[in-house]
Amino acid sequence: MDNVKTDQLGLIVLSNIEEVGKKTNEYLKKFYHENKDYMIPISNSRFSNGEGKVRLEDSVRDKDLYILSDVGNYSMTYMMHGNVHHISPDEHFQDIKRVIAATSGHASRVTVVMPLLYQSRQHKRSGMESLDCAIALQELEAMGVDRIITFDCHDPNVSNAIPRLPFENFYPTHTILKQLMQEESDRLNDLLVVSPDMGAMERARYYAEMIGCDVGVFYKRRDLSRVVNGKNPIVEHVYMGADVKGKDILVVDDMIASGTSMIEVGKKLKENGANHVYFVATFALFTEGTNVFSDAYQEGIFDKLYVTNLSYVPESIKEESWYQDVDCSYQLSQIIHTCYERNSLAPLWNGKKEIIDEIHRMKACVKN
Numbered sequence: 001m002d003n004v005k006t007d008q009l010g011l012i013v014l015s016n017i018e019e020v021g022k023k024t025n026e027y028l029k030k031f032y033h034e035n036k037d038y039m040i041p042i043s044n045s046r047f048s049n050g051e052g053k054v055r056l057e058d059s060v061r062d063k064d065l066y067i068l069s070d071v072g073n074y075s076m077t078y079m080m081h082g083n084v085h086h087i088s089p090d091e092h093f094q095d096i097k098r099v100i101a102a103t104s105g106h107a108s109r110v111t112v113v114m115p116l117l118y119q120s121r122q123h124k125r126s127g128m129e130s131l132d133c134a135i136a137l138q139e140l141e142a143m144g145v146d147r148i149i150t151f152d153c154h155d156p157n158v159s160n161a162i163p164r165l166p167f168e169n170f171y172p173t174h175t176i177l178k179q180l181m182q183e184e185s186d187r188l189n190d191l192l193v194v195s196p197d198m199g200a201m202e203r204a205r206y207y208a209e210m211i212g213c214d215v216g217v218f219y220k221r222r223d224l225s226r227v228v229n230g231k232n233p234i235v236e237h238v239y240m241g242a243d244v245k246g247k248d249i250l251v252v253d254d255m256i257a258s259g260t261s262m263i264e265v266g267k268k269l270k271e272n273g274a275n276h277v278y279f280v281a282t283f284a285l286f287t288e289g290t291n292v293f294s295d296a297y298q299e300g301i302f303d304k305l306y307v308t309n310l311s312y313v314p315e316s317i318k319e320e321s322w323y324q325d326v327d328c329s330y331q332l333s334q335i336i337h338t339c340y341e342r343n344s345l346a347p348l349w350n351g352k353k354e355i356i357d358e359i360h361r362m363k364a365c366v367k368n
Contacts, residue, residue, distance in 0.1 A: 216241020
C-alpha cells in the first residue's frame with residue numbers, strides 16, 4: 001500500500017453523513033500510512049426561497065471521486081421564507097446531483113455512495129404508481145456516474161433499471177455479528193435466526209449461514225379487504241420454522257420503520273418460550289418515535305436492538321440501554337480503498353471466516 005499513489009483519491013462528504021465520512025477518511029489514512037486529508041471541501045447553501053447550490057472548494061480534476069450521502073438524515077434544516085424547513089430525502093438526493101454537476105465532468109471517475117438507497121422503499125409499483133428508485137438510478141447514470149455503492153438494498157433487483165452501471169450492494173452482516181458476539185458472548189448459546197416476514201427471508205438465511213444455525217420465518221397474514229396508510233393491515237404473525245423454546249433469537253431485517261411489526265414478532269417469540277431476543281437492522285427510521293421500543297424493553301420482549309451508523313439516529317436514542325450502535329466506517333473505507341485500487345470487491349462481500357473464528361473464540365471462552 002505504501003507504493004500506491006493516492007493523488008487521485010477524493011472524498012466528497014455531504015454534511016448529512018459527516019461523522020461516518022470523517023471516520024472513513026481516517027481509516028484511509030491508516031491504510032496508506034499517510035497524514036493526508038482525502039476529503040474535498042464543499043459549501044452547500046440555500047437561497048431564501050429554498051433553492052440550493054453546491055460549490056466545490058478545491059479542484060477535482062482527474063480525481064477518483066467518492067460522493068458520500070445519507071439521504072435518510074432527517075435532522076438537517078434550512079430557512080425558507082422565514083420558516084424552519086426539514087431537509088427531505090428528495091432534497092438530499094438533489095444535493096448529490098448538485099455535487100455531480102459541480103464537478104463539470106473533470107473527475108476521472110465518480111462513485112456515489114448512498115448507504116441508504118434513495119427511494120428504496122418505492123422499488124416496485126402497483127397500478128399507476130411512480131417507480132422512483134429506478135428513475136433516480138437512471139438519473140445518476142445519465143449524469144455520468146461510474147458506480148453506485150449502497151448497503152442492504154430493500155430490493156437489489158431495482159438495479160435492473162441500470163444494467164450497464166456497476167451497482168454494488170453490500171451487507172454489514174459480519175460487522176454486526178462480530179460486535180454482537182463480542183458484546184453478548186456470555187449470553188448467546190443455542191442460536192436461531194428469524195426473519196420477521198417472507199420478504200426478509202434471504203437476508204435471514206444469509207445470517208444463519210454465516211453463524212451456522214437454523215432459520216425461521218414469520219408470515220404476515222393481512223386483511224386484504226381494508227387499506228390503512230396505503231397498506232393492507234396485518235391481522236396476525238404466524239411463525240414457521242424450528243422450535244424457538246430455550247433458544248437465543250436474532251430477528252434480522254434491513255429496515256425498521258415504526259417498529260411495531262418487529263415488536264409483535266418479539267412478543268410471539270417470547271410467548272413460544274424463546275430465551276434472549278435480539279433485534280438486528282441495518283437502518284432504523286423510528287418513524288413513530290421510540291416509545292414502542294422502550295415499553296417493549298421494559299416488558300422483557302427483547303434484550304437489545306443492534307443498528308448500524310450508516311444512516312442518522314439521534315444521539316438521545318443511542319444512549320438508550322436497549323440500543324447498540326454498530327460502526328461500519330471501517331467496512332466502508334475498505335470498500336472505497338478496494339475500488340480505488342481497481343481490485344476485486346468479491347472478498348469484501350463475505351466475512352464468513354471472521355464470524356466463524358469469532359464463534360470458535362466465544363465457545364472457547366465459555367468452556368474456560
